[in-house]
């Protein structure tokens with residue numbers, strides 16, 4: 001994992017003001033029956049010692065998971081050079 005950002009602010013989790021780290025962590029999940037690994041982003045609350053995805057992070061993490069899935073199964077997100085017809 002790595003620290004993307006460190007910012008002192010009102011922590012949305014414990015509601016106190018303290019440095020909140022934005023962390024990128026390697027995550028493994030099962031999506032549509034396929035095991036995918038991707039980098040997810042979380043805020044870390046050192047007061048409660050807990051990780052939380054807040055706001056945009058939730059949808060961002062979801063998109064990262066879907067992108068990892070598409071990569072795993074060979075789907076291309078862009079139309080460029082995609083196979084004409086995938087039967088089955």
Ligand SMILES: [Zn+2]
Pocket residue numbers: 011012013014015016018045046047048
């Ligand atoms: Zn906190």
